[in-house]
Amino acid sequence: MKILIVHAHPEPKSLNGSLKDHAVxxxxxxxxxxxxxDLYAMDWKAAADAADYGPxxxxxxxxxxxxxxxFEAGELTADVRAEQEKLLWADTVILQFPxxxxxxxxxxxxxxxxxxxxxxxxxxxxxxDTKYGERFGEGTLAGRRAxxxxxxxGPESHYAARxxxxxxxxxxxxxxxxxxxxxxxxxxPPFVVHGxxxxxxxxxxxxxxxxxxxxxxxxxxxxxxxxxxxxxDYEIPALHLKEGxxxxxxxGFALHxxx
Amino acid sequence: MKILIVHAHPEPKSLNGSLKDHAVxxxxxxxxxxxxxDLYAMDWKAAADAADYGPxxxxxxxxxxxxxxxFEAGELTADVRAEQEKLLWADTVILQFPxxxxxxxxxxxxxxxxxxxxxxxxxxxxxxDTKYGERFGEGTLAGRRAxxxxxxxGPESHYAARxxxxxxxxxxxxxxxxxxxxxxxxxxPPFVVHGxxxxxxxxxxxxxxxxxxxxxxxxxxxxxxxxxxxxxDYEIPALHLKEGxxxxxxxGFALHxxx
Numbered sequence: 001m002k003i004l005i006v007h008a009h010p011e012p013k014s015l016n017g018s019l020k021d022h023a024v025x026x027x028x029x030x031x032x033x034x035x036x037x038d039l040y041a042m043d044w045k046a047a048a049d050a051a052d053y054g055p056x057x058x059x060x061x062x063x064x065x066x067x068x069x070x071f072e073a074g075e076l077t078a079d080v081r082a083e084q085e086k087l088l089w090a091d092t093v094i095l096q097f098p099x100x101x102x103x104x105x106x107x108x109x110x111x112x113x114x115x116x117x118x119x120x121x122x123x124x125x126x127x128x129d130t131k132y133g134e135r136f137g138e139g140t141l142a143g144r145r146a147x148x149x150x151x152x153x154g155p156e157s158h159y160a161a162r163x164x165x166x167x168x169x170x171x172x173x174x175x176x177x178x179x180x181x182x183x184x185x186x187x188x189p190p191f192v193v194h195g196x197x198x199x200x201x202x203x204x205x206x207x208x209x210x211x212x213x214x215x216x217x218x219x220x221x222x223x224x225x226x227x228x229x230x231x232x233d234y235e236i237p238a239l240h241l242k243e244g245x246x247x248x249x250x251x252g253f254a255l256h257x258x259x
Numbered sequence: 260m261k262i263l264i265v266h267a268h269p270e271p272k273s274l275n276g277s278l279k280d281h282a283v284x285x286x287x288x289x290x291x292x293x294x295x296x297d298l299y300a301m302d303w304k305a306a307a308d309a310a311d312y313g314p315x316x317x318x319x320x321x322x323x324x325x326x327x328x329x330f331e332a333g334e335l336t337a338d339v340r341a342e343q344e345k346l347l348w349a350d351t352v353i354l355q356f357p358x359x360x361x362x363x364x365x366x367x368x369x370x371x372x373x374x375x376x377x378x379x380x381x382x383x384x385x386x387x388d389t390k391y392g393e394r395f396g397e398g399t400l401a402g403r404r405a406x407x408x409x410x411x412x413g414p415e416s417h418y419a420a421r422x423x424x425x426x427x428x429x430x431x432x433x434x435x436x437x438x439x440x441x442x443x444x445x446x447x448p449p450f451v452v453h454g455x456x457x458x459x460x461x462x463x464x465x466x467x468x469x470x471x472x473x474x475x476x477x478x479x480x481x482x483x484x485x486x487x488x489x490x491x492d493y494e495i496p497a498l499h500l501k502e503g504x505x506x507x508x509x510x511g512f513a514l515h516x517x518x
Contacts, residue, residue, distance in 0.1 A: 060271075164498040173429075253511070
C-alpha cells in the first residue's frame with residue numbers, strides 16, 4: 001500500500017505524535033510505503049485566501065471558481081499542489097488529530113479548505129437528470145480509502161448515544177461523509193481513543209495494540225456503507241433520500257448509511 | 260446592546276462581507292454598540308501552538324493545562340487576550356461565515372481553538388456529585404447570547420431532514436451546542452442563507468430584509484432550548500441523558516433539546 005498520513009498536533013511527544021510515529025513504523029515494517037504531512041512541522045498555512053490562486057484570483061475573489069481555474073492551470077501554490085499530488089499517489093489516507101471543540105484543529109481544517117479545491121475535490125463531473133456531479137461515492141479520489149485516527153479528551157460515555165456531546169459517529173459525520181466520502185474516498189470506521197487527556201501507561205499499551213491491529217487490517221476492513229449519490233437512492237436534483245429506504249424510525253445522519 | 264461580530268471571509272465584497280457590513284449599519288442605527296473582529300483583515304493566526312502560551316508553554320506542550328496557566332497569569336498573547344476581552348464586553352456574539360466543507364473556515368476554527376482556552380471557556384467550575392464543571396448552560400459566558408449567520412452554497416433541499424448533506428441543524432450542532440453553549444452562551448436559531456453561490460439580485464433583497472429582521476429582534480428571539488447539564492437531566496458523571504425525558508423515538512443531537 002501507499003499511505004499518506006496527515007498529522008495535526010503541535011507537540012511531537014503528544015499521544016497524537018506517538019500514534020503517528022507508530023503508524024509509520026508498523027506500516028513500513030509491513031512493507032508499505034508511507035508519506036507524512038506533519039502540518040505543524042510544515043508550518044502549514046491554514047487560511048484560504050487570494051494568495052492561493054496566484055494570477056487566477058479575481059477581484060472580487062470567488063473562492064470556488066478561482067481555485068478551480070488555478071487548479072486546472074496547474075498554478076495553485078506549491079504547498080497545495082504537493083498535497084494534491086500526495087493524495088493522488090496514496091491508496092490510503094490517514095488523518096491523525098485531536099478532537100478540539102468537537103472537530104478537527106484549525107490547521108487541519110485549513111489543509112482541507114486549501115487542498116480540496118474546486119475541480120479537484122468538488123465541482124467534478126457532469127450534471128444531468130441522473131447525475132449530480134461526481135461525489136459521494138464517485139470523484140477524483142474514488143478507489144482510495146481513508147481513516148480518521150482521533151484522540152478525545154473526555155470519556156466515552158459523554159460521546160455515547162445518550163451522551164451530552166452527541167454520538168461520536170454523528171460528530172465525525174461531517175468529516176467522514178462531508179469531507180472524505182464527498183470526493184470519493186471510502187471511509188473506514190474511525191479509530192477513536194477516549195480519555196486521552198489522562199491515559200494511564202497500561203491503557204496506552206492497549207491503545208497501541210489496538211492501533212497496530214487497525215493498521216495491519218487497512219486493506220481488509222469494511223468501509224462505512226454510505227449511500228452513493230447517483231445510483232438510485234436519492235431524488236435528483238433535490239438530493240432527498242427516497243422514501244422507504246431506511247429502517248423504520250431512523251433519522252438524521254444515519255439515513256445515509258445503507259443497511 | 261453590545262455586539263461582537265466575528266467575521267471570517269477573505270473577500271470584503273462577498274455576500275458574507277456584505278451581511279457583516281449591513282449588520283454593523285443596522286445595529287448602530289438602532290443605537291447599539293458594535294465591535295467587529297474581521298479575522299482575515301486582522302491576519303488572525305489560526306494554529307494553536309506553544310507560542311500562544313509564552314513562558315507557560317511546558318515541554319512537552321500540554322495544550323489545555325498550559326493555556327489555562329497562561330490565561331490565569333494574564334500572559335496569553337495580546338491577540339488572544341483582546342478577543343477574550345471582547346467576549347466579556349459583549350452581551351451578544353455573532354459569528355458570520357460561509358459553510359466550507361460542512362463547518363466553519365479554518366481561520367474561524369483557529370479563533371475558537373486559540374481564544375476558548377482552558378479556565379476561560381472550559382475547565383471552569385468544580386466537579387462534585389451534582390456538578391460536572393460549569394458548562395452547557397453555565398460558564399464564563401453565561402448570560403450572553405450568540406447567533407450564527409451562515410452562507411451555504413448548496414440549495415436548502417440538500418440540507419433538509421432527508422437531504423444528502425444531513426440536516427443543517429445537525430451540521431451546526433457541534434458549533435452551536437459544542438462551541439457556543441458549552442461556555443454558557445445562549446444560542447439563537449441560526450440565520451442561514453442557502454444557494455449563496457448564485458444569489459439573484461431579487462433574492463439578495465429578501466435576504467437583507469430577513470437579516471435586518473433577525474438583527475432587530477436579537478433581544479426578543481427565543482434561544483434554542485438546549486438542556487442544561489447540571490440541573491437534573493443528565494446522570495453525573497456519565498453525562499448520559501436520563502431515560503424517558505425525550506419524545507418517543509427521538510435520537511441523536513436532538514435529544515439535547517428540551518421540549
